[in-house]
Amino acid sequence: MFTSDQKNFIQSRGSNLHKVEQQIADFQTGFPFLNIIRPATIGDGIIQLSDHQVQSYLEQYESQILGKDLLKFVPASGAATRMFKDLFEFLATGELNSATENFIKEIKKFAFYQELSECLTKQGQSLEELLESENYKPIVNALLESEGLNYGSLPKGLLSFHSITDGAKTPMEEHLVEGAKYAVQSDGKIRLHFTVSPEHQERFQEKLAKKVSDYQMAFGVEYQVSFSQQKKSTDTIAVDLSNKPFFENGELLFRPAGHGALLENLNDLSADVIFIKNIDNVVPDHLKADTITYKKALASLLIDFQNDSFNWQQRIEQGEDCLSEALNKLKSKYAITPDVPNLDTLSQFLNRPVRVCGMVENTGEPGGGPFWVKDEEEISLQIAETAQIDLADSEQERILKLSSHFNPVDLVCGVRDYKGNKFELLKFRNDKTGFITHKSRSGKELKAMELPGLWNGAMADWITLFVEVPISTFNPVKTVNDLLKPSHQ
Template sequence: MYEFTPNDIAQIQNHGLSLDVVQGQLADFATGFPYSDIVRPAVIGDGVRKMLGDEYGAYYDAHRDEYKIVKFVPASGAATRMFKDLFEFLSSGQMNKTTQMVLDNLEKFAFWDDLKLVLPENPTAHDVIECLITERGLNYGAMPKALLQFHKYADANRTALAEHLVEGAQYATTNGIVNIHFTVSPEHIAGFDDLLMRVLPEFESVFGVKYDVSKSVQKSSTDTIAVNLDNTPFRNDDGSLLFRPAGHGALIENLNDIDGDLIFVKNIDNVCPDDARDSTIVQKKRLAGLAMKLQARIFEYMRALDMGTANTNEIVDFINDNLGIVVDAGADLRAVLNRPLRVCGIIKNTGEPGGGPFWVRDADGTLSLQIVEPGQIAPENIGVLKNGEFFNPVDLVCMPRDYMGNKFDLTKYVDTTAGFISEKSKNGRVLRAMERPGLWNGAMAKWNTVFVETTLDTFTPVKVVSDLLGAGHTVNE
């Protein structure tokens, strides 16, 4: 056990953490986390359902008003990495491919209308990029993706945040209300509020809906302590401990606070403009329709188990065929059925960096379907991920209530061994950082999981600024 000073203990408690939790984090640094025991990739007919038909979307539309539907959008990260090549150009003076592409296509970007207002006369390349990503101008390099102008329309431009509002009106309304929740960094709350004030009245008028927009910040109590290479606590120059955000897995706490019956989860940068959205709407409704149907069956079986009228063999077959876990008649069927349910849209693997669907063996030998990220795979097995047929685009429908209508405590369904450790630096000093199990992999590892193939055009992420010039982000005028 590490001996913390009274000042350390006060800092730990002020951060919303306990001494036991931090000692546990130090122990995890020392022992490390086990790699996932991958058995085989999930494929069509073995863990992945083929694309769903129209009947699932029709079922969703027929029953949606019976559910409180919420659209949950992780949106707290800054866009710094999106402009990495542009920052490198500013610091080195060396032109690179991404920066040149931006300069060659300035007028095609939705942010051009704002950028040209802050440029000096006869700007150099350095002026343009500096005015785009630094405080000299738009400061896009320090802003969240949500507040960046993403799409250029004939009569206006739209931010990523605005596109999610529009998208929500087109598939996530329930009884005329669009419930949408964004996770936000504290320093960006004012920017979110300002934008919402400007766009909500227009969208409510255009789509004939009312928006109920809520926001939350990643809780400091989910942060993890940073350590030196010898696993002793890393200290700032003033001697204080360093705590770091523990990755998107910490957002399971935010998701747990959502009051909803059916929750759509999708990242902030995965949006497309109006004329490319039809496929997204169709696929979202179908995923939700399947989630509703499966949940209804689960509830039916839970009630039958309560009354002693259940057909055990039928339930075992249902679980094995539908819920992403392999059980036999000796299993505790109530415990298996009575868990949060998620239906995950997945797409063909085209080489994008990220995770994919696999059959994984748990510590107790149970086989279950999991989304596995690169950090969870032993280096010698990374080819298994790259060669998998499917990719996880983060396209989830979550059903967080039990058959009695009570909300599950989602923090009880996390695989706490699915975190990972990486090397970072602060002020030129190397440190080890710990990320919690990711939101859609380890943090949901003990959910009932269904994978469904969806179309490639539902995934149009913006990882670098030049992605905004791609087919999924340009508007046909």
């Protein structure tokens, strides 16, 4: 398929030749749709905690995490360009669309207002005068372009999201605060890991260097913050519309493979309990209570499950029959009913990484949802994206519409087995759950491939526990005007 020079090029960039050939084959065959059987619902795949249970988990949290290694893992986006799509459109066309009109109308409510005003002053302009004269282009230009604040090219993690008394806070800082509220180890250390784009890492590190001592002093903790980038070896090859390798300037074109590539980054890390949440799902301090409460509750539930699971596996190893006890508790306490007819299959089922996923009641937000999914081997709980479901199949569409909850990306993970060994996470990925998308490059159409999503197919063979969490814990910022919502003011 490839010439010797092309093989050398593939290997020189750290890619695996066999995997690249498999990607070509996957382009040719496509990825199969997921076969959703029914939505996960309260009591049938989703755990609903009572107020008493939440309080109980909170009370036992500190004792449960005693001596455990904790890690907060934050997938941080690349450039926030899509967040400002409507503002860029205004700059390009000069026509005031409704989103830009609302942005201008409420501009004083944004945490970056003062920065923007100072930026324009340095350019010899007055923000107030520009607003009065309805000359909006210089304002938007100063916000987005490189000669101004450059928000159109910066990552979300470094934008001013929330106003504070003496300035503004970025999402990265909000995650530092969150870490101090629920991820402090017994030794007073907080481990955070941000995955960032290569061109942005230095800026993250500079911001951290300026701010970390203030937060350490405020909370009496020690931060251990690390960064990593998507590995070039996880990039996937692009093809033309005939599924032949796509070339640019005479070389094979490879593209970043989506957030599923971050499984490699996660696999490189080691901890007993790993918290995962997106960079933009943060709120000001006065609204953090629910987030902190449910992060602790999810982690306590994870440790409870592991205590049960490890106990059953040790007893099985000693020849004790605990099948009936395990099945009853898995159903009554954890809302799952695995197909395990004997002790051997129970042991195989339990000896896997575990993820406890917060699920929010469906309010019409876009995103994946919790379903019971059937593959060739078993029926299991999965987070399914709409793109993975065959909407041309009326029955699949009907089941999709019955879904009561959606995925806010709020996970707590256990990645060690009952003997304390770290799982090799790549072994638990379903490689047939990737995505194929249509893109263009230099005016030419191409097909690109994303690896199985980090919380979708990348965790397909994990033990999954879904837990209902309140909508107040889900506050993503997809567009700049989302920062005007009460949850960000």
